[in-house]
Amino acid sequence: MIDFINLYLVPALTLGSIYALGAVGISMIFGILRFAHFAHGDVMSIGAYGVLTAVWFIPIHPLLLMPFGGALAVFSALAADRWFYRPLRKLPTIYTVIASFGVALILRSLMQILWGADNQVYVRGVTMPVVLFDTFRISALHAEAIVLTLIIAVALHFFLTRSRTGRAMRAVADDPELAAVAGLDTEKVIRWTWVIGASLAAVAGVFAGMDTDVHPNLGWNLLLPMFAATILGGIGKPMGAMAGGIIIGLAEELSTYNWIGEASLISPSYKTAVGFIIMVVLLIFRPQGLFKGRLL
Amino acid sequence: MSALLKVRGLTAGYGGVPVIEAIELEVAENSVTVIIGPNGAGKSTLLKSIFALTQITAGTIMLGERNITGLATSELVPIGIAAVPQSRNVFPSLTVSENLDIGTYAAAPKDRDRTQEKILALFPDLVPKLGQAAGELSGGQRQMVAIGRALMSEPKLLLLDEPTAGLSPAYLEKIFDLVLDIRKSGVTILMVEQNAKQALRIADAGHVLVGGRNFISGTGAELLANDNVRRSFLGATA
Amino acid sequence: MEWTGLLFYLVGFLIAGGIYAILCLALNIQWGMGGLFNAGIAGFFAVGAYASAIVTTQASEKHLGGFGLPIPVGLVVAAVVAGLTGWAVAKICVRLKSDYLAMASIGIAEILRLVIVNESWITNGSLGIANIPRPFDGLVQGRAADFVFLAVVWAVVAMVYWMSARLHDSPWGRTLRAIRDNEHAARAAGKDVDWFRLQTFVIGAAIMGVAGGLSAHYFKFLSPSATEPLLVTFLVWVMLMAGGSGNNRGAIAGGLGIWAIWSLTEIFTNRLPPELATRSSYVRMLLIGLLLQVVLQKFRSGLIPEKSPPVRFDGNSP
Numbered sequence: 001m002i003d004f005i006n007l008y009l010v011p012a013l014t015l016g017s018i019y020a021l022g023a024v025g026i027s028m029i030f031g032i033l034r035f036a037h038f039a040h041g042d043v044m045s046i047g048a049y050g051v052l053t054a055v056w057f058i059p060i061h062p063l064l065l066m067p068f069g070g071a072l073a074v075f076s077a078l079a080a081d082r083w084f085y086r087p088l089r090k091l092p093t094i095y096t097v098i099a100s101f102g103v104a105l106i107l108r109s110l111m112q113i114l115w116g117a118d119n120q121v122y123v124r125g126v127t128m129p130v131v132l133f134d135t136f137r138i139s140a141l142h143a144e145a146i147v148l149t150l151i152i153a154v155a156l157h158f159f160l161t162r163s164r165t166g167r168a169m170r171a172v173a174d175d176p177e178l179a180a181v182a183g184l185d186t187e188k189v190i191r192w193t194w195v196i197g198a199s200l201a202a203v204a205g206v207f208a209g210m211d212t213d214v215h216p217n218l219g220w221n222l223l224l225p226m227f228a229a230t231i232l233g234g235i236g237k238p239m240g241a242m243a244g245g246i247i248i249g250l251a252e253e254l255s256t257y258n259w260i261g262e263a264s265l266i267s268p269s270y271k272t273a274v275g276f277i278i279m280v281v282l283l284i285f286r287p288q289g290l291f292k293g294r295l296l
Numbered sequence: 297m298s299a300l301l302k303v304r305g306l307t308a309g310y311g312g313v314p315v316i317e318a319i320e321l322e323v324a325e326n327s328v329t330v331i332i333g334p335n336g337a338g339k340s341t342l343l344k345s346i347f348a349l350t351q352i353t354a355g356t357i358m359l360g361e362r363n364i365t366g367l368a369t370s371e372l373v374p375i376g377i378a379a380v381p382q383s384r385n386v387f388p389s390l391t392v393s394e395n396l397d398i399g400t401y402a403a404a405p406k407d408r409d410r411t412q413e414k415i416l417a418l419f420p421d422l423v424p425k426l427g428q429a430a431g432e433l434s435g436g437q438r439q440m441v442a443i444g445r446a447l448m449s450e451p452k453l454l455l456l457d458e459p460t461a462g463l464s465p466a467y468l469e470k471i472f473d474l475v476l477d478i479r480k481s482g483v484t485i486l487m488v489e490q491n492a493k494q495a496l497r498i499a500d501a502g503h504v505l506v507g508g509r510n511f512i513s514g515t516g517a518e519l520l521a522n523d524n525v526r527r528s529f530l531g532a533t534a
Numbered sequence: 535m536e537w538t539g540l541l542f543y544l545v546g547f548l549i550a551g552g553i554y555a556i557l558c559l560a561l562n563i564q565w566g567m568g569g570l571f572n573a574g575i576a577g578f579f580a581v582g583a584y585a586s587a588i589v590t591t592q593a594s595e596k597h598l599g600g601f602g603l604p605i606p607v608g609l610v611v612a613a614v615v616a617g618l619t620g621w622a623v624a625k626i627c628v629r630l631k632s633d634y635l636a637m638a639s640i641g642i643a644e645i646l647r648l649v650i651v652n653e654s655w656i657t658n659g660s661l662g663i664a665n666i667p668r669p670f671d672g673l674v675q676g677r678a679a680d681f682v683f684l685a686v687v688w689a690v691v692a693m694v695y696w697m698s699a700r701l702h703d704s705p706w707g708r709t710l711r712a713i714r715d716n717e718h719a720a721r722a723a724g725k726d727v728d729w730f731r732l733q734t735f736v737i738g739a740a741i742m743g744v745a746g747g748l749s750a751h752y753f754k755f756l757s758p759s760a761t762e763p764l765l766v767t768f769l770v771w772v773m774l775m776a777g778g779s780g781n782n783r784g785a786i787a788g789g790l791g792i793w794a795i796w797s798l799t800e801i802f803t804n805r806l807p808p809e810l811a812t813r814s815s816y817v818r819m820l821l822i823g824l825l826l827q828v829v830l831q832k833f834r835s836g837l838i839p840e841k842s843p844p845v846r847f848d849g850n851s852p
Binding site for chain 3: 030035036038083084087088093094095097098099101102103105106108109110112113116117223224227231267269270272273276279280283284287295
């Protein structure tokens with residue numbers, strides 16, 4: 001039992017948290033801008049590199065330098081929207097999807113040019129795990145990721161339901177034309193969507209980078225499970241996406257547990273296929289997801 | 297009464313094809329002005345043009361002394377125009393209370409709580425439903441939420457696009473009474489209606505549109521008495 | 535000496551260009567004619583490559599094989615396997631909006647890559663399959679074989695072009711374009727939109743499989759890295775957008791044109807010192823990404839815009 005928690009459950013929740021933070025942004029962009037943002041993974045990666053660079057200059061704990069990563073990610077997202085997505089806003093959204101495909105490549109190339117393609121780490125050496133109650137050995141990183149994601153989830157919920165901008169965002173997601181008729185500033189809502197989506201993506205990117213290594217494909221590799229999480233939660237339902245992320249993370253990690261007998265349920269090399277399988281099942285049986293999101 | 301809204305020579309449509317041409321229209325302050333006509337006459341297009349949702353190729357729209365042609369939709373609420381579209385006129389996943397609140401974002405009323413009280417007094421049925429998602433309400437209730445949202449910004453001019461469409465007869469009466477109540481509070485109302493006879497009965501002024509152009513205008517009573525109008529438009533409707 | 539070098543470089547360029555042209559023609563059927571967004575081109579390419587390789591190679595302990603069938607059979611198997619994979623993907627997504635198909639196609643490409651890398655009893659994993667036969671192996675060898683292969687590739691290009699043009703001008707093609715341009719109207723007219731879309735996707739996927747097979751037989755060696763998703767999928771999209779989607783000639787033009795830019799810039803970057811050389815290949819990717827954005831915003835109809843084929847009313851309908 002203890003082993004299960006230490007070696008499977010906690011890492012699963014960590015992975016789920018990373019997915020959750022990324023999926024929220026994707027779901028919001030889906031809901032408000034109505035397209036699948038293929039460059040979201042790379043926005044995560046750029047956030048990770050932003051913090052990495054900051055750590056080189058100010059060698060303190062990466063999480064304290066989060067704002068640098070966030071700023072870089074937000075800047076990239078806003079720039080991509082201004083130069084590449086906004087000009088295509090009036091066309092069928094599939095063109096913006098293609099453009100986001102291109103932005104993914106542009107961001108990835110920039111990362112490879114500026115930082116090189118090798119793996120990099122925030123902190124050298126091994127960090128000691130945190131020991132709780134003499135039995136649970138949890139890495140500090142995992143604890144930080146899970147707790148921070150929880151805090152963000154609560155904050156996000158209050159933002160969306162209590163604040164003016166949050167409500168305006170939900171209104172635009174519901175019906176952009178009615179929102180314009182009601183006098184809402186749609187462009188402002190779009191800007192906020194990028195700011196929030198990119199900031200959360202950066203946090204996810206830093207955790208992912210701290211968990212493994214920082215490399216240009218960091219975010220791109222996580223894109224598929226994050227899309228699955230978005231669909232699972234229901235498109236346009238940010239809180240649903242967070243739940244979806246946690247579920248996908250759990251499913252992925254726990255699929256390698258030896259539930260039956262000695263061997264793991266699914267070979268570890270196919271872990272990433274779990275998200276895809278869940279997505280396929282959803283698309284066949286319930287494309288609107290758990291929380292009845294919008295069917296595009 | 298002076299004219300609050302003046303439309304001169306308006307030609308507009310979608311994608312380069314004009315749906316309405318050379319429309320002339322005046323809406324007197326604090327009046328109920330009604331636009332009627334057969335299907336496809338361009339009534340909704342006219343309303344949507346005033347609300348900048350179509351392509352205007354010629355003509356001007358004046359609100360008081362101000363030329364508002366070419367302003368973006370979201371710029372019209374702050375200057376005192378609120379619109380209620382025909383369908384999809386509430387935010388379905390937002391609660392009734394949140395829907396009303398949205399009405400105050402672009403143009404905040406002087407005393408928000410009092411305004412909401414006044415509106416809920418107009419729509420007492422909504423009071424128990426304030427926490428419910430607007431998408432779960434009936435058609436008539438949604439219409440009330442939509443009109444309520446528009447009124448929250450304390451507009452000078454209220455545009456209603458077929459407010460009785462798809463409603464049960466019980467709600468029909470309510471809507472027309474409501475329009476008169478709103479007029480009493482000082483708001484000017486311009487509405488497009490299919491229920492021509494009932495609409496003309498409460499109208500101070502009416503305009504009949506046919507084939508995208510002005511056909512005939514007059515007071516409500518004049519149009520009701522007009523043989524032409526009676527034969528063409530009042531026979532088949534309620 | 536100089537000239538023969540240049541000649542063989544040109545042959546290699548045209549072979550790769552031909553394979554890309556086939557991919558572009560296939561994508562044109564899916565996107566240009568059908569309005570379907572396939573983000574997993576690399577997957578269908580890979581599955582076709584491996585299928586043809588396995589079916590045509592000799593027995594080996596390292597991977598599945600030993601059928602030793604002739605290459606045309608290999609290519610047919612490639613088409614069938616890729617087509618079936620395409621069928622599976624499209625069946626799930628066809629009634630949903632295009633964004634879902636984009637996600638699912640990326641997903642299937644990734645899953646296929648995982649299978650290729652991990653099921654080494656089939657594919658020999660990352661080590662790859664070697665000794666894949668060339669067409670007319672017994673008759674020509676060495677450099678001359680490249681010429682032969684060039685002819686084979688472009689024969690396939692011609693076939694695919696011919697088939698695609700026939701499809702485009704046929705009533706089937708017209709229905710497809712009607713669906714692409716106004717789905718509701720087509721449905722109202724009684725067309726089974728989903729079935730048409732499914733067929734389109736499958737045909738495109740099958741052709742992509744053939745392209746993969748050809749690639750395997752050209753290099754005579756196949757490994758997962760040869761189907762690096764970025765290069766294959768992305769480049770083909772840029773090629774089609776730049777050349778003219780909805781248009782077969784544009785597809786070929788875009789394929790050759792962008793491949794020319796890519797190869798020529800590769801010559802330059804290869805001459806740079808090694809540290810700069812890797813960085814410059816990323817610069818190339820960056821520029822190609824920017825090129826896509828420019829094309830999307832300014833030149834959406836591409837170099838050669840689509841032209842509707844004439845509808846004949848003379849009683850001998852096409």
